[in-house]
Amino acid sequence: MAEAVRHDKTARQLRLLSDALDSGRLGPVRRLINTLAPAEIGNLLESLPPGKREVVWGLVDPEDDGEVLVHVGEEVRESLLADMDTDEIVAAVEDLDIDDLADLVEDLPDTVIDEVLKSMDRENRERLEQVLSYPEDTAGRLMNPDVVTVRADVNVDVVLRYLRLRGELPDHTDHLYVVSRRHQYLGRVSLAALVTHEDSTPINRLIDDEQPAIDVGESAQEVARQFSDHDWVSAPVVDDNNILLGRITIDDVVDIIREQAEHQALGAAGLDEDEDLFSPVKRAVRGRVVWLGINLFTAFLAASVIGQFEVTLQKIVALAVLMPIVAGIGGNAGVQVLTLMVRGLALGQVGASNARILLWKEIRVALINGLLIGGIVGIIAFVWFRSPLLSVVIALALILNFCAAAAAGVLLPLLLKRMNIDPAVAGTVVVTAVTDVMGFFCFLGLATLILLH
Amino acid sequence: MAEAVRHDKTARQLRLLSDALDSGRLGPVRRLINTLAPAEIGNLLESLPPGKREVVWGLVDPEDDGEVLVHVGEEVRESLLADMDTDEIVAAVEDLDIDDLADLVEDLPDTVIDEVLKSMDRENRERLEQVLSYPEDTAGRLMNPDVVTVRADVNVDVVLRYLRLRGELPDHTDHLYVVSRRHQYLGRVSLAALVTHEDSTPINRLIDDEQPAIDVGESAQEVARQFSDHDWVSAPVVDDNNILLGRITIDDVVDIIREQAEHQALGAAGLDEDEDLFSPVKRAVRGRVVWLGINLFTAFLAASVIGQFEVTLQKIVALAVLMPIVAGIGGNAGVQVLTLMVRGLALGQVGASNARILLWKEIRVALINGLLIGGIVGIIAFVWFRSPLLSVVIALALILNFCAAAAAGVLLPLLLKRMNIDPAVAGTVVVTAVTDVMGFFCFLGLATLILLH
Known part of the structure; x- marks a missing residue:
C-alpha cells in the first residue's frame, strides 16, 4: 500500500535517530539532522517525546532554527521556544521572510518581539507591521511584501x-x-x-x-x-x-491546504489541530473533555428516550439486546450522508439550489439500504429470538431510522452552516444524536405498539 | 467563519447558473461558464444534477473540454464522456499534457484510445506509452516528459x-x-x-x-x-x-494532497472517493451497503455481549437505559485517540520507537477523563435512579472503557498498518467495536457482580 511506502523514509530516520539518542552518541544525531530540510526537522521534532525533543533541538544548526519554528505546530513551538533565550530567538527569526515572521510573531514573548523589531531595519519593520495589520486567515496575512x-x-x-x-x-x-x-x-x-x-x-x-x-x-x-x-x-x-x-x-498555499485537511480530520473528533502527539497529559485532558461532555449530553438525551420505555423493556428483554443495532447502524448511514455533504459544502457544490434534489436522492438510497439491511437484521433476529413480529419491528425501525439519517445528514449540515457552525466539526455529534434518538424511539415505540398489544 | 466566506463565490455562481438554467436562457449560462477556469467548470458540473449537467456540458467551449475532464471525479467523468462521440473526445484530449492524458486514458473507451494514439505524432505517442508503463501513484505516472x-x-x-x-x-x-x-x-x-x-x-x-x-x-x-x-x-x-x-x-502535487485528504475523510465513512454528489441511487446503494454490512457485523458482536446478561437486564431495567452511554462515550474517546494516531502515522511521526510512550500517555489521559466523565455520569445516574451502587458501577465501567479506548486507539492503527490495512479507513470500525463490546461487558458485568449479589 502507498501509505505504507510513503513514510518509510521518515520512519527510518526516526528509528535511526531514536537508536542514536538511546545510545547517547550525539555526533551521528547531529549529522543526520543537518542533512534534513527544516520542515523535515520540524516533523521529526514533533514525533519525539519531550526529553529527546529538547536534546535534538539543541543539535539543530542555529541557522535553521527559525525555519524549523515556522514548520511545527503551536504546542511544539511553545515547547521549543521555552528552551531558548531572547538572543537565540532573535537570531533565529530575524532572517525569516516577512510572512513567516508574521506567522510566528504571536507565539513569541513580548520582550522578544521588541528585540526582534529593534533588530530589523525600518523598511522591514514597516512591512511586518503592515502584514500584521490584516486579520489572520486573509490574503494580507499570507503575502510577502517583497516583490519585483x-x-x-x-x-x-x-x-x-x-x-x-x-x-x-x-x-x-x-x-x-x-x-x-x-x-x-x-x-x-x-x-x-x-x-x-x-x-x-x-x-x-x-x-x-x-x-x-x-x-x-x-x-x-x-x-x-x-x-x-x-x-x-x-x-x-x-x-x-x-x-x-x-x-x-x-508554498504557503500548500500549507493552507494541508491545514484545512487537518482541521477537518481532527475537528470531526473534537480535537484542536494544535494538539501535539506528546501534549502534556493535563493539556490533552483539557482539550478533549469538553468534546466528551458535549457527547455526554446527547448520550443522556438518547438514554432519556429509552427511559420512556422501561415497562416495555422489562417485558421483552430482547429489545435491550437489539436496540443498539438500530441506533448504531443508523448512525453509520447518517455519517456517510453527512460526509458527502460536508465535502460538497467545502467545495461550494451544495447550496439551496440543489438541496431538495439531494435530499430526495438520499431518501431513496436510505429506503433501499433500509430494506436490505433491515431485511438481514430481521432474519438474524428471527434466528436468534424466534419471534416473527420482533423481526418485523426491527426491520421497520431500521428503515425509518435510515430515512431519518438521510434527512439529518442532508439538512443538518446546511442548518449548521447557516448558523455559522462548521459542519465538519459539529456534524457528527448532531447527526448521531438524531439517529440515536430516532433509533431508540422507533424501535421501542413500534415494539410497544406491535408486541405489547 | 472562514468556511462560510470561502465559497461565496462558487455558491453564487451556482445560484446564478441554476436560475439561468431554470429560466431556459442559455446565452447567459454560456457567457458565465466561459469566464471560468477548467477546474472551476469541473467543480460546477459536479454540483449539478444529471439533467442540468448535460445541458451545461454542451455549452462549454470545446477547447476547454479536455482540461475539464481532467478536473472532475471518475463518476462525473464517465457521465460526461457518455455524452460525447469519438471525434469529440479525440479533439478534446489530443492537446492535453502527457501526464494529464495518462491520467485520463484509462477512463476512455478502447476505440477512442486507438483514435487518440493515431492522432498523436510518434514522439508524443512514445512518451505517453512510457508514462503509462509506470504503476499508478508513482512518480513515473505523474511526470511530464517535456523538459528543457x-x-x-x-x-x-x-x-x-x-x-x-x-x-x-x-x-x-x-x-x-x-x-x-x-x-x-x-x-x-x-x-x-x-x-x-x-x-x-x-x-x-x-x-x-x-x-x-x-x-x-x-x-x-x-x-x-x-x-x-x-x-x-x-x-x-x-x-x-x-x-x-x-x-x-x-500543480499535480497540489492535486495529490487534496486527493489524500479526500481519501481520508471519505474513507473513514466507508465511502469511495469517486462517489459523486448525484451518483445514481443504485450506484450509491452499492457503494455504501458493504460498509453498513461490516458495521452490522460489529453491531451484532456487541449485541451478543448484551445477550449474555439478559437475566441481569430483566432484573434491573435501568441498566438498559444507561448502557448506551457507556459504549457511546467510550467510542468518542477512542476515536479521538485514533484520529491523533492516524495523523501521526500519515506524517511518519509514529512508529515502534515511540508507541509505548504514547500508549502510557493516553492511558493516563484516559484515567483522568474517565474519572471526570465517570463522576459526572455517576452523579446524574444517582439523581435519576437513586441507587448509589448503580452510580459506582457506571463510573467504574466508564473508567475501564476509557482505558480500553486508549489502548485500542493507540494499538489498533499500528496493527492495521502492519497488516497493510489503511487505519484511516478501517480504524473507526475496529476501535468502536472494541469500545462497544468493552462498554457493554464492563457495565453489565460489574452490575451483575455488584448489584445482583
Whole structure:
C-alpha cells in the first residue's frame, strides 16, 4: 500500500535517530539532522517525546532554527521556544521572510518581539507591521511584501539589465509585476517570457493582464481555491485601489491546504489541530473533555428516550439486546450522508439550489439500504429470538431510522452552516444524536405498539 | 467563519447558473461558464444534477473540454464522456499534457484510445506509452516528459539564445535541467539565476546540484511530502541510472494532497472517493451497503455481549437505559485517540520507537477523563435512579472503557498498518467495536457482580 511506502523514509530516520539518542552518541544525531530540510526537522521534532525533543533541538544548526519554528505546530513551538533565550530567538527569526515572521510573531514573548523589531531595519519593520495589520486567515496575512516590479514602457533588455543589477530574486519568483507610476497593478510578465524573447521586445507586448490580482481581504481558503483551480505558482495582492501590496506564493498555499485537511480530520473528533502527539497529559485532558461532555449530553438525551420505555423493556428483554443495532447502524448511514455533504459544502457544490434534489436522492438510497439491511437484521433476529413480529419491528425501525439519517445528514449540515457552525466539526455529534434518538424511539415505540398489544 | 466566506463565490455562481438554467436562457449560462477556469467548470458540473449537467456540458467551449475532464471525479467523468462521440473526445484530449492524458486514458473507451494514439505524432505517442508503463501513484505516472535541458559547458548567453530560438517553455518551468552527453541529470539552473547573471557567466557556476532528483519509482505520497517539505515548484525525475526522464510540477502535487485528504475523510465513512454528489441511487446503494454490512457485523458482536446478561437486564431495567452511554462515550474517546494516531502515522511521526510512550500517555489521559466523565455520569445516574451502587458501577465501567479506548486507539492503527490495512479507513470500525463490546461487558458485568449479589 502507498501509505505504507510513503513514510518509510521518515520512519527510518526516526528509528535511526531514536537508536542514536538511546545510545547517547550525539555526533551521528547531529549529522543526520543537518542533512534534513527544516520542515523535515520540524516533523521529526514533533514525533519525539519531550526529553529527546529538547536534546535534538539543541543539535539543530542555529541557522535553521527559525525555519524549523515556522514548520511545527503551536504546542511544539511553545515547547521549543521555552528552551531558548531572547538572543537565540532573535537570531533565529530575524532572517525569516516577512510572512513567516508574521506567522510566528504571536507565539513569541513580548520582550522578544521588541528585540526582534529593534533588530530589523525600518523598511522591514514597516512591512511586518503592515502584514500584521490584516486579520489572520486573509490574503494580507499570507503575502510577502517583497516583490519585483517593472514598468510597462521599457523593453526586455532594460529589464534584464535591471535584474542583473538587482541580483538575487525572492524565492518562487516566476513573474515580475508590471505597475504604474502610482504602483497600481497592471499585469505580470513571466520569467519564461523574458528568457524566450529578444532584447528589443517591449514589455507591454509580454504583459499577461488576464490573471486577476487577489484582494488583500480575501479569505485564505478562497486564495487556496484560486491557486489550485488556476495552477498558480504566485499571485499579486492588491488593496481596494488596485495598489500592489505583495505576493502570495504556492508554498504557503500548500500549507493552507494541508491545514484545512487537518482541521477537518481532527475537528470531526473534537480535537484542536494544535494538539501535539506528546501534549502534556493535563493539556490533552483539557482539550478533549469538553468534546466528551458535549457527547455526554446527547448520550443522556438518547438514554432519556429509552427511559420512556422501561415497562416495555422489562417485558421483552430482547429489545435491550437489539436496540443498539438500530441506533448504531443508523448512525453509520447518517455519517456517510453527512460526509458527502460536508465535502460538497467545502467545495461550494451544495447550496439551496440543489438541496431538495439531494435530499430526495438520499431518501431513496436510505429506503433501499433500509430494506436490505433491515431485511438481514430481521432474519438474524428471527434466528436468534424466534419471534416473527420482533423481526418485523426491527426491520421497520431500521428503515425509518435510515430515512431519518438521510434527512439529518442532508439538512443538518446546511442548518449548521447557516448558523455559522462548521459542519465538519459539529456534524457528527448532531447527526448521531438524531439517529440515536430516532433509533431508540422507533424501535421501542413500534415494539410497544406491535408486541405489547 | 472562514468556511462560510470561502465559497461565496462558487455558491453564487451556482445560484446564478441554476436560475439561468431554470429560466431556459442559455446565452447567459454560456457567457458565465466561459469566464471560468477548467477546474472551476469541473467543480460546477459536479454540483449539478444529471439533467442540468448535460445541458451545461454542451455549452462549454470545446477547447476547454479536455482540461475539464481532467478536473472532475471518475463518476462525473464517465457521465460526461457518455455524452460525447469519438471525434469529440479525440479533439478534446489530443492537446492535453502527457501526464494529464495518462491520467485520463484509462477512463476512455478502447476505440477512442486507438483514435487518440493515431492522432498523436510518434514522439508524443512514445512518451505517453512510457508514462503509462509506470504503476499508478508513482512518480513515473505523474511526470511530464517535456523538459528543457542544457549542457554545463556553455554560458548564460548561449542558453538565452537557445531559449529565444526555442520559444515558449512548458508550464511551470522555473528551472532548466543540466544534463550530461548521455542525458544523465547533473543539476538545475533557475530562470531567476539566468536573468540575474551576466551573459558571460558559465552555466556550471550557476548549477544547483543540491536538490536530489526524484526516483521514477517513488510513491506519489512521498513525492508530495518532498515537495511540501522543500517548497519545490518542480523537480526532475530520473531512472536507476540517473537518466533524466521528466519533471513533476507543483500543480499535480497540489492535486495529490487534496486527493489524500479526500481519501481520508471519505474513507473513514466507508465511502469511495469517486462517489459523486448525484451518483445514481443504485450506484450509491452499492457503494455504501458493504460498509453498513461490516458495521452490522460489529453491531451484532456487541449485541451478543448484551445477550449474555439478559437475566441481569430483566432484573434491573435501568441498566438498559444507561448502557448506551457507556459504549457511546467510550467510542468518542477512542476515536479521538485514533484520529491523533492516524495523523501521526500519515506524517511518519509514529512508529515502534515511540508507541509505548504514547500508549502510557493516553492511558493516563484516559484515567483522568474517565474519572471526570465517570463522576459526572455517576452523579446524574444517582439523581435519576437513586441507587448509589448503580452510580459506582457506571463510573467504574466508564473508567475501564476509557482505558480500553486508549489502548485500542493507540494499538489498533499500528496493527492495521502492519497488516497493510489503511487505519484511516478501517480504524473507526475496529476501535468502536472494541469500545462497544468493552462498554457493554464492563457495565453489565460489574452490575451483575455488584448489584445482583
